Every structure is written in C-alpha cells, then in structure tokens.
Amino acid sequence: MLKVDEINVYYGNIQALKGVSLEINQGEIVTLIGANGAGKSTLLKAISGLLKPKQGSINYLGQSIAGKAAQAIVKQGISHVPEGRRVFANMTVEENL
Template sequence: MLKVTDLNVYYGAIHALKGISFDLQEGEIVTLIGANGAGKSTLLNTVSGILHAKEGTVEYLGENISNEAPQVIVQKGIVQVPEGRKIFAKMTVMENLEMGAYTVTDRQQIQDKREAMFDRFPVLRTRSKQLGGTLSGGEQQMLAMARALMANPKLLLLDEPSMGLAPVLVEQIFDIIQDINQQGTSVLLVEQNAHMALSIADRAYVLETGHIVLEGDASVVMNDPMVISAYLGG
C-alpha cells in the first residue's frame, strides 16, 4: 500500500533521513520506533507531504506522491495525527471534528461521520460544545484521532499517541488504535514507547539517526537483544 524507497530528507544542511526504505501492506499496523532525533516524525511529515524529500520516492497505491501537497495527500486517504495531539484549542470539539472532514464536501456524510465518531468516543459527545483546549490530555488525543478519522483515511499516520499520557490512558489509546485497524484502516505508528507499540504492531522498523537499523515482525523485533537493551529497558 505504501512503499518508501531510499528517502533522503534534509533540514537545511542537516541530513535527517539517510536513505530510508520501508513498506506497509494494506491492513497492517507497522511501527517505527526510535529515540529522540532518530527521524521518526520527519519520516511521517514526509509521507504526509508537509516535508518534501530531496531524493527517494514515496509510493502510495502504486502512485508516486513524493511531491504532492499535503491537502492532495489527505484527499488520497493518508491522514496524520500530529505529535503532541495538536488539536485546535480555540475551536469546539464539534468544530475540530468538522475541520477533520475539511476535504469532505458532502454535508450528510460529515454528519454521519461525526455521529460515528461520537459513538466510538462517547466522551467527545458529552464535550461536543466545549473548546478543545479545555479537554484533558487523553480526551485531546481521542479528539485528534477522531478528527483524523473524519477524513475517511485508508492509512492513518500516528505520531506518538502515547506522549504525555498516564499509563492507563496509553493502554486505552492503543486499544482504540487496534480497533481502528481491525475496521480496515492501515496504521503507521511512530512511538517512543516501544513496548506498547510492538505489542500491537504486525511489523516494526527501528530507526536510529536517520537509518533503519533493524526490521522484521514485531514479535521478532521485540526479542532482539539490541532492542531489549535500548528500548525495552531490559
């Protein structure tokens, strides 16, 4: 479904991604784990079109999308949940959801989608008239995910959904991710919380300073001695 080949991304003179290649099959959860500064978010931003690669290609459903603008990529079905939740704090929950469906123009469809989101995240229904900024961290993360789902994504890019949340909430969020995946949305998950990420992912890639140093089935990666010592606190 998604095929990234030999991706090189620069921030000015800084070489952030040094020849990354990976792929994601339809229906999979693939996770990218790595420490701060490994290039995980850069990779997601490149896939979603916010950043553009200097070399290499991003292929989606057989089509090269390396140079497309973000709004085009959203329309094609790749939607990102940005790092740090980043909901619109000064908009109500309802308006946040409607922003998520920005690329959808059919009113009825927006409404149906919104109802579906309220069913999936009941807490958002009770908060629907509240400003996004007044929600708790966990609720904000749910809102961010609901907002992304409003755009009918085929592929969901999640950037550290566990960031800054208490462990019980992290588990809840990961349950939701699994649920979303089971209903047919492929997920590309970037995480620092390697343990949680590996426990729900099908396959994993380990990123270090712009290189992929390890890849394989999640269960295999989880038992890799290097990963255990570096990311799982073994």
C-alpha cells in the same frame, strides 16, 4: 499499499533521513519506534507531504506522492496528526482531524 524507497530528507543543510525504505501492505499494522531525534516524525512528515524528500520515492496505492502538497495526499487517505501540538483548542477533536 505504501512504499517508501531510499528517501533522503534535509532540514537546510542537515540530513535528517538517509536512504530510508519501508513497505506496508494492506491489512498490516506498523509501529515506528526510535529514540528522540531518530527521524520518526521526519519520516511521517515526508509521507504526509509536510516535508519534501530530496531523493527517493514514496508511493501510495501505486502512485507517487513524494513532493505532493499535503492537502492532495490527505484527499488520497493519508494524514498526519501531531502528538498534541498545533491543534486548535476551540475546535473539537473531529474538527481538528
């Protein structure tokens, strides 16, 4: 269903993810756990199109989504909901989503 294969993501010259791979099959529930600075948010941003991997592939339902615009990925059913930051205070939870 979702397959991330050997992605590398950079913030400028700083490599944030090096060779990260994972596969999530239909019906699975997966958690991503790690220390601050381990790359959890960077990985999720790359999957949801907010960051573009320099190398590697991200496939969802058999189609490449690596490097696609976030709005195109949302239309396919993947979105990134930040942890309480960058929300619009004057909007409902549903409107923010």
